[in-house]
Amino acid sequence: MSMNAEYRTTACSQYEAALEDQLHGDLGGSEAAELAKHLKTCSGCRAALDEAVLSARLLRIAEPTADPGPGFSHMVMARIRAELHLHEGRSIWQPFVSLAWRFAATAAVALVVLVSFDIGRHSQLQQDQSLLVTNRLPELIPDQSSVPTSSDDVLLMMAETNHGK
Amino acid sequence: MAASASAISLPVSRREKGEEERQLVRLAQSGEEAAFEELIRRHQQRVFGLVSGILRRREDVEDVVQQVFLKVFVSLKRFDQRAAFSTWLYKISVNECWDYLRKKKVRPLVYEADLSEEQVSRLDGVVSADRPPQSPMDRAEARDLLERMMEKLPQQDRELLILKEVEGFSVQELAEILELNVNTVKVRLFRARARLMEVYRRRLKASPDQPPEARKRKDQ
Numbered sequence: 001m002s003m004n005a006e007y008r009t010t011a012c013s014q015y016e017a018a019l020e021d022q023l024h025g026d027l028g029g030s031e032a033a034e035l036a037k038h039l040k041t042c043s044g045c046r047a048a049l050d051e052a053v054l055s056a057r058l059l060r061i062a063e064p065t066a067d068p069g070p071g072f073s074h075m076v077m078a079r080i081r082a083e084l085h086l087h088e089g090r091s092i093w094q095p096f097v098s099l100a101w102r103f104a105a106t107a108a109v110a111l112v113v114l115v116s117f118d119i120g121r122h123s124q125l126q127q128d129q130s131l132l133v134t135n136r137l138p139e140l141i142p143d144q145s146s147v148p149t150s151s152d153d154v155l156l157m158m159a160e161t162n163h164g165k
Numbered sequence: 166m167a168a169s170a171s172a173i174s175l176p177v178s179r180r181e182k183g184e185e186e187r188q189l190v191r192l193a194q195s196g197e198e199a200a201f202e203e204l205i206r207r208h209q210q211r212v213f214g215l216v217s218g219i220l221r222r223r224e225d226v227e228d229v230v231q232q233v234f235l236k237v238f239v240s241l242k243r244f245d246q247r248a249a250f251s252t253w254l255y256k257i258s259v260n261e262c263w264d265y266l267r268k269k270k271v272r273p274l275v276y277e278a279d280l281s282e283e284q285v286s287r288l289d290g291v292v293s294a295d296r297p298p299q300s301p302m303d304r305a306e307a308r309d310l311l312e313r314m315m316e317k318l319p320q321q322d323r324e325l326l327i328l329k330e331v332e333g334f335s336v337q338e339l340a341e342i343l344e345l346n347v348n349t350v351k352v353r354l355f356r357a358r359a360r361l362m363e364v365y366r367r368r369l370k371a372s373p374d375q376p377p378e379a380r381k382r383k384d385q
Contacts, residue, residue: 011359017351020336048359055358057292058314058365059330061307065214068227073205076234077198083235 010044019045023052183249190250194241201241205234208251212258214332215342219262219324221312229265233258248341255342292365317364322357329354 011019018035021027027035039046148154186207192200212233217226236257244253287303288310315323328334336354340347 011355013352016355017348020351020355023355048355051362052355052358054292054365055326055361056330058288058311058361059326061304061311062327062331063308064332065210065217065226067210068213068230070206072209072227072230073202076205076209076231077202079231080201080235080238081198 011048012038012042012045015042015045016048019049019052022049023056186250187246190241190244190246193238194244201238204250208254209234211251211332211334212254215255215258215328215334216262218327218332219259220265221323221327225265229261230258232265233261236261252338252341255338256344259342288365288368314361314364314368318357318360321353322360325350325354326357326361 015035015038018027018031022032022035039049148157186204189200189204193204209230212230213226216229216233220226220229233254237254240257244250288307315326318326325339328339329336334342336347336350339345340350343350345353
């Protein structure tokens, strides 16, 4: 007799399948004779078989699942038809819908790129203009030292200019 | 003479039944909806039994069974009839149940409260007398007690015991559905019984108020 530690059954492991058959009366011929001979000498297998018989009694309390009735197959068929209809509806429009989504996505990306490019270009232009203004400032604003303060200075400047020519 | 005639006629009728089913499958494969509906009618109870044996949740069973038949309908054209239609159908059912449990991350039902002494002794009375309780209330209670004990078992043990002992699947069928060796199914079933009885005995030990027979067995 060997003890199965995992399941704490007292049955010999090599006889477990035969004991299960014996429980349902499925064992015949030489196998039945061999098991009967073994059971005479093995109290562990005898005890395990008794326990298995009790388990079968215990399980008899439970009731099998009831037939769902004839309405069930109609219900399933209705669901199948609905799913098929939905699938067919999808199959007609699906390519167009996915194509439209692709176009929309591409357009959105292109718009984002264009707007960001425009914003970048605009800010660059503004930067350039402000630089230009800063660089031309000395030309536009005359030097304070060269501004005439009196009519004599004006005459002197005119004389200098003419003399230069 | 009559006995030998019936012995000959039985396999023939089974063969005829099998051929009839193959014909139904062929018709359903060619798009005949009535043939598929007939296949559903023929197998719905067993698929219900199988699914409810695994899920144990009445509210989910119908949904999953519908889903099973929907999947079968969609993939029926790929079914080559090398195996029996029922075996293929039951395999799809088992896979659908496992998918469902995985997706939903369903945890097994846990009964926090243990059985009372009175309940244990009543259950022991049922087992020792080998007759189911007579009144519907007692039957419902006994089923509830058994359900609680079954929940203490590993899922695989529970499934095997329910499918075999309650839903009436044969060892051969279980082996095909679960893709196991026939001998392995027998051994697992036998061990699952031992495990169930272990849970049962633990409850008897926990209860000091027991009928004499239970006490006698406990002392052995």
